[in-house]
Amino acid sequence: MNKSDLIAAMAGKAGMSNKDAGDCLDAFLDVVADVVAAGEEKLSITGWLSFEQVTRNARMGRNPQTGEALHVPATKACKVSVGSKLKAAAKSGGAPAAAEAPASSW
Numbered sequence: 769m770n771k772s773d774l775i776a777a778m779a780g781k782a783g784m785s786n787k788d789a790g791d792c793l794d795a796f797l798d799v800v801a802d803v804v805a806a807g808e809e810k811l812s813i814t815g816w817l818s819f820e821q822v823t824r825n826a827r828m829g830r831n832p833q834t835g836e837a838l839h840v841p842a843t844k845a846c847k848v849s850v851g852s853k854l855k856a857a858a859k860s861g862g863a864p865a866a867a868e869a870p871a872s873s874w
Contacts (some may be wrong), residue, residue, distance in 0.1 A: 804846050815853035822847045 769777075771793070775864055776816040779789035800819050807821035829840040 807844065811860045813851070815851040817854065819850055820847050821845070862873075 810820040812818040
C-alpha cells in the first residue's frame with residue numbers, strides 16, 4: 769500500500785473526500801516530524817505506535833573493505849515502537865482482536 773492507497777482507504781472509512789483525507793494525513797505526518805525533530809518529548813498513540821528521537825553514541829567502527837578502524841560520530845535518529853494493538857493485528861492477520869476472556873482454570 770502506498771500513500772495514495774492509504775489516503776483512499778482513510779477517505780472511505782471516514783466518509784470524506786480524498787483531498788480532506790490527504791490533508792489530515794499530511795498534517796499528522798507534519799506533527800510527527802515536528803515532535804521528533806524537537807526531541808523534547810515522545811509522541812505516543814497508545815496501543816498503536818510511538819515515535820521519539822534517540823541519540824546514538826559515538827563508537828569505533830571498521831571499514832568492511834579495508835578493515836581500517838574509523839570513528840563513527842554520535843548521531844540522532846528516530847525510534848518507532850509498535851504497540852500492543854498493532855502487534856495483535858499482525859498476529860491475527862487482520863483487525864486487532866477484542867480483549868480475550870481469561871482462560872478457565874479447569
